[in-house]
Amino acid sequence: MNLQLINTDLLKNYISLVPLDLNTLIDNLCNKKTALTKDSFDFYTSIASVYSSKIEGEDIELDSYLKHKYLGINYLPDYTKRTDDLAIAYKFASTHPLNKNNLLIVHQLITKNILIEGKRGTIRTSQMFVTDKQGNINYVAADAAIINTEMDKWFSDVTILSAKVLENYEALFYASMLHLTFVDIHPFNDGNGRTGRLIEKWFLADYFGVNAWNIESERYYYENRQQYYTCLNDLGLEYSTLDFSKAIPFTLLLINSLQL
Template sequence: MTQALKIIPTALLEAYKKSFSTTVQQHFEELRESEISNENFSFYMSVSAVFSSKIEGEDIELDSFIKHKRLGVHYQPDYTQKIDDLYSAYEFAAAHVLTPENLLRAHALLTKNILHRSQQGTVRKGNMFVITDDGKMEYVAATPDKVAYEMQRLNDDIEVLLNSDLEFDEVLFYASMLHLVFVKIHPFEDGNGRTGRLLEKWFLAQKLGAKAWFIQSEKYYYNQHQTYYSNIRKLGLEYDDLNYNQALSFLQMLPQSVML
């Protein structure tokens, strides 16, 4: 890749490549859609929607959601609607090219029952803080005057990467970096984590093909959610002072998820 990136850090790329196991690509090539999937239902898309939602605290089980989507079992709307919305966003992403406009449309879909319509698919205009359950400040995101500019730089980098010839390990490196930089910008009022994980998978699918949707990264992140959040926190408390040299442990999680 010859064109310089604007916001995605590359300093860890060589260290990442040295730590990358060749068996990851072998496992990726062996991925197959589940036999219970059909033209109207994807098992692995359900896995993505359920476990990405569970990371955000949604109380739903994969078995129940599959019965709901595949067999038409009816539950109370509060139990399934947010996961239905995220599933729809994954379906949308699988059918569309990754562009800035489509990323906003995906966010609007997945926040249909989370945010007011005026905030769906709309970059925030207010300050954003991440607070722990016990009331401590965990992270201060990009200030409102910087969000649009930082997202433009990220979108420019996505375009460059989509048009670059990347090796398999480089695709996973940049997918994880897009995920991480996106959640650090924290461009929306809510739904940032869900959108960041979808962006990661979407980029993988654009570069590696539809098989990427079978990677159970969201399930892995949920099963390791304490480590997942710890690795994100390692970069620092405030957006302007983030140290992406501390990101290697986060970047190494995606290859591990391919091995599931």
């Protein structure tokens, strides 16, 4: 495959590290429910939305959010609204194909209560960096001058991959790499992490069906968030000098989440 961003040379090493029971894990996932109901879909996307929000520092607890969602317990709007927005974005993605227009809509939904209206679903035009809690720069994202070019490459890879019949391990590998390359480009002013984690399952739904939305990857990433961020940071400090040969540990996190 002539992919523009994803390094397919990593697959050989990746395959050697894939657990022997991977296909059994996938079969269990796909057979979990022959038809995912609206209630069960909402339940799993609620879990995903809570943990993806918590990764970004949101003060939201799963128990409280489920009470809000299913029992009508009222909380202050600031406590639930950004998680509600993310759940709505998951629902939209589950019924629409992964393409540029729909991705921008998903970002609009995710950032409804994060960014001002003019910045939602809009590629950034300014420089971007990521800091830790102490204010130290952890990462310098793609230069604003090359974002559109890099995202064109990213969408080209999505288009090529979506047209291929992939083995289970390949689908998981490419889903992880789409997540990784997206957050490394960091194309938006905010909401990149939430969007990247959603993209991963959005892509997988084409291969594993609707039950791909059952994968509790966001929960796994949250519960192992130090490892999640270490795997991201190990590639390098700046987009222009990232070493994607070090991406394998990140791609294995998604496989690990299948065991939850």
